[in-house]
Amino acid sequence: MRHVKIDLGNQNIKHTENNARVYSTVHGIVRLNDTQIGDYSDALSGGVEALSPKDFIRVYDSVNSRHYKLYHVGDAALRQHGALLARQERGAGRYTADYAVPLILHVLQQYPDADGDYSLVLMFPPSNAMYVKDYVQAVKRSWKIGDGDSTRIINIKHVEVFMEGLGSIVNAIQGRLAPIKNDQHYLAIDIGSFTTDLVMSTAKGVFIPGMAHSLENYGINSVKERLQNSVRRQWKEAFKDASVLDDDEYLESILTNKTVNLRGRKTEDASAIVDDVCSDLINAVLNGVNQKFSRHVARIGGILLTGGGSTLMHTVLKERLDFSTIYLADERKSLFKANVRGAHYYYESLVRTGMVAV
Numbered sequence: 602m603r604h605v606k607i608d609l610g611n612q613n614i615k616h617t618e619n620n621a622r623v624y625s626t627v628h629g630i631v632r633l634n635d636t637q638i639g640d641y642s643d644a645l646s647g648g649v650e651a652l653s654p655k656d657f658i659r660v661y662d663s664v665n666s667r668h669y670k671l672y673h674v675g676d677a678a679l680r681q682h683g684a685l686l687a688r689q690e691r692g693a694g695r696y697t698a699d700y701a702v703p704l705i706l707h708v709l710q711q712y713p714d715a716d717g718d719y720s721l722v723l724m725f726p727p728s729n730a731m732y733v734k735d736y737v738q739a740v741k742r743s744w745k746i747g748d749g750d751s752t753r754i755i756n757i758k759h760v761e762v763f764m765e766g767l768g769s770i771v772n773a774i775q776g777r778l779a780p781i782k783n784d785q786h787y788l789a790i791d792i793g794s795f796t797t798d799l800v801m802s803t804a805k806g807v808f809i810p811g812m813a814h815s816l817e818n819y820g821i822n823s824v825k826e827r828l829q830n831s832v833r834r835q836w837k838e839a840f841k842d843a844s845v846l847d848d849d850e851y852l853e854s855i856l857t858n859k860t861v862n863l864r865g866r867k868t869e870d871a872s873a874i875v876d877d878v879c880s881d882l883i884n885a886v887l888n889g890v891n892q893k894f895s896r897h898v899a900r901i902g903g904i905l906l907t908g909g910g911s912t913l914m915h916t917v918l919k920e921r922l923d924f925s926t927i928y929l930a931d932e933r934k935s936l937f938k939a940n941v942r943g944a945h946y947y948y949e950s951l952v953r954t955g956m957v958a959v
């Protein structure tokens with residue numbers, strides 16, 4: 602039996618078998634129609650270089666069937682069909698059998714010797730808790746899948762579910778990244794690509810029922826876009842041909858230092874721009890904390906920043922959040938992995954206590 606934990610993020614699917622290595626797969630998928638299937642089969646067998654068999658997945662109707670649906674997946678799907686055509690469903694649309702299952706199977710297909718029995722942990726954001734049952738039912742069975750090259754059988758025998766932000770709290774507790782006091786609560790602020798979630802747990806990482814809040818239209822991508830536009834507008838000449846603004850580390854340095862380093866020129870102050878581009882997201886977080894968690898504020902032992910967005914925004918967030926106990930849920934560069942790492946620890950605890958037979 603193999604054990605894979607999967608965080609199906611809006612932009613990147615984070616997944617791991619043993620926690621030591623967490624992989625990130627671009628979230629992109631296009632179902633191809635019959636004509637396209639023919640075209641792609643011809644192109645693939647003709648060895649067209651731009652197409653790799655690994656960027657396709659065939660999902661057969663059943664283990665004994667010869668009929669399949671063909672999907673173009675991952676980064677290649679986004680490049681080939683454009684971000685609009687390659688559905689990158691946000692929110693509830695992701696949790697339908699037709700959409701999420703081929704993506705999950707694509708993830709499993711990447712593990713070497715992928716045939717055989719699987720036990721999965723599937724993560725879900727708090728806003729989609731109600732769809733999780735359908736999704737689990739859809740995925741739990743035997744599948745025949747193939748890429749452009751070969752077919753294999755995958756039996757999904759067991760599925761656990763775990764909430765995304767909660768994973769980060771568990772990761773921080775396990776890794777002793779925040780001081781843990783038993784009578785205190787912990788609040789994760791998970792800034793993803795397109796969404797931000799707030800989730801509260803006990804010091805043992807147990808979800809406090811009802812204590813989750815999703816900001817579905819606030820994520821790091823819009824902050825990045827506004828930052829890129831503002832900087833380009835302010836320093837037109839310096840950034841005319843520069844691709845440096847596409848680099849996360851460069852953007853992180855602007856957001857952290859509130860300055861812009863122009864090549865061959867002095868460092869310029871960017872504090873007004875930084876405050877402006879971050880304000881919508883930060884205000885939404887502050888409102889969310891006030892509305893949903895105000896009764897618990899006195900009991901918050903720590904705020905845990907997580908999600909890829911926190912890698913870029915942790916300094917500005919710390920500045921604006923009126924708390925003295927703010928921690929990162931993993932190493933700064935690994936914050937996007939924190940949720941799935943927590944799912945790994947959660948699964949291990951189920952195995953240890955005999956709740957899951959391995």
Ligand SMILES: Nc1ncnc2c1ncn2[C@@H]1O[C@H](COP(=O)(O)OP(=O)(O)OP(=O)(O)O)[C@@H](O)[C@H]1O
Pocket residue numbers: 609610611612613614792793794795796797820821822849907908909910912913934935936937
């Ligand atoms: N080290 C990093 N690795 C990957 N992404 C990073 C990193 N640092 C910052 N980011 C940024 O974080 C964003 C992705 O974050 P994350 O993986 O948490 O989002 P997601 O889970 O796919 O989205 P959502 O939570 O909205 O579903 C990207 O915009 C990326 O630019």
Ligand SMILES: [Mg+2]
Pocket residue numbers: 610611765793794908
């Ligand atoms: Mg996420």
